Amino acid sequence: TYGHPIGDKLLKAAAERIRSSVRDADLIFRLGGDEFAVMQFGVESRDAAAIVANRLCSNLCKPYQLDSYHIISGASVGSALWGDTDQDRISILKCADAALYKAKALGRGTFEIYGVEMDDAIASRRRLEIELRSAIDHQELELYYQPKYSLGLEPVLMGFEALVRWKHPQRGMIPPLEFIGVAEETGLIVPIGAWVLERACRDVQSMTDNLTVAVNVSAVQFSGAGVVDAVLAALSASGLEPHRLEIEITETMLIRQNDRVALQLEDLRQRGIRVALDDFGTGYSSLGYLHSYPVDTLKIDRSFVSRIGAEKDSGKDSGPIIRAIVAMATELGLTTVAEGVETAEQLRALTDFQCTCVQGYYFSPPQPAAIAFSKANLGSQAREAA
Incomplete structure (x- = not known):
């Protein structure tokens, strides 16, 4: 990205x-790409290995200032002790790699020390990768849709969020949390993401109403100019107007890949595509990023919505936080979407806070396109909006 x-x-x-x-x-080797290995002698306990691994993670995760660039690059560490392996150089590297695989699955900035219990977990994860590749080829992925409503005197349908699901032929529905991480690690999220974008655009374009669709985009899809190309291809293939598409990104993505993401987001917004910051309030929540990044919408995380009105005397009530987020967003010219609305009380409170839009099980869970679109009663909603 930076050359x-x-x-x-x-x-x-x-x-x-x-x-x-x-x-x-200690001996340091570069294994290739961005992978390094450290060989230490005289380290005989897991605790000692953990101290070194933690120190490496901490130091490598600090920001880098290179020329005029401020770069944040995370790191994961996997360690193995000679006595826990078959005691040859191939075995210890393999075991350290297994620990690294698990550390990456837990997120950047983490480390793991190899244990024999990891072998089954790694094998299971690799089977999942193989099955996911097959799922793409055999069209086992589906899109579910959850409606979003704008608030006013009455909630009015304004669009949907598209959510990918995997209907496994033997295991049934596999939760996204189980396979999205594998898709991101292996790069499979790129073809999956391109398919999701095009399918969502085609599905919404088939409606007569001027409704919008929001699609979640992974950080991996921002490699090169990939996400811009994928979005433009989806719009071209479907005929959907750019202003009816919104892509959702996370705060963590902005922090870790700032310049790369910012340039592509700006490109998309100049073409009329809207950008939403998902799960706002659960990550870094830096106000500076709201000024420096081209964002149109803040999505208030469900963890705040679920605590509306809860134990006000104890300070657990999230109402004041949501009200402050909405006020700040309004001042910045941003719209707000509250996720995870499940009760009439939450809906009334969010209306009082002047939140722009809401979504959640109070209205509908995510459902297949045919059910979601028919249950939305599009014709009557369009007349109400008019």
């Missing part, structure tokens, strides 16, 4: 931090 010279400088800076994190006698 090969900056990439080379980042690798050198990371190598220097690794060297400063271990002993002079």
Whole structure:
């Protein structure tokens, strides 16, 4: 994203931090790409290995200042002790890689020490990867839709959020939390994401009403100019007007891949596509990012909505926080969407807070397109909106 010279400088800076994190006698190898290995002698306990791994994670996750770029690059560490392996160089590397695989699954900035129990988990995850590749080829993925309503005197349908589901031929519905992480690690999220974009655009374009659709986009899809190309291809293939498409990103994505994401978001918005910041309030919540990034909508996380009116005397009531978020968004010219609305009390409160839109099980769970669109009673809703 920043060019090969900056990439080379980042690798050198990371190598220097690794060297400063271990002993002079320890050996450091670059395995390829952005992977390094450290060989230590005389470390005989898991606790000692954990101290080193934690130090490496901490140092490698600190921001880098390279030329004029401020870069945040996370790191994961997998460690293995000689005595826990078959005691040969291939075995210890394989075990450390298994621990690294688990650490990556838990998120950047984490480490894991190898244990034999990891073998089954790694094998299971690799089977899932193979089955997911097959699922793409055999069209086992489906889109479910959850309606979104604008608030006023009465809630009025304004669009849907598209959510991918995997209907496994033997295991039934597999939750997104179980396979999205694998898709991101393996790069399969790129073809899956492109399919989701095009299918969602086609489904919504088939409606006569001027409704919108929101699609979640992964950080992996922002590699190169991938997400821009995928969005433009979906709009071209479906004929959907750009203003009817909204892509959803997360706060964490903005922090970790700032310049890369910002340029592509700006490109999309200049073409009329809207951008929403998902799960607002659960990540870094930096107000500076709201000013520097082209965002149209803040999605208030369900964890806040669920605590509306809860134990006001104890300070657990999230009402004041939501009211402040809505006021801030209004001042910045942003719209707000409250997720996870489940009760009439929550809906009344959000209406009083002047939240722009809502979605949640109070109206409908995510459902297949045919059911979601028919239950929405599009014709009557369009007349109400008019």
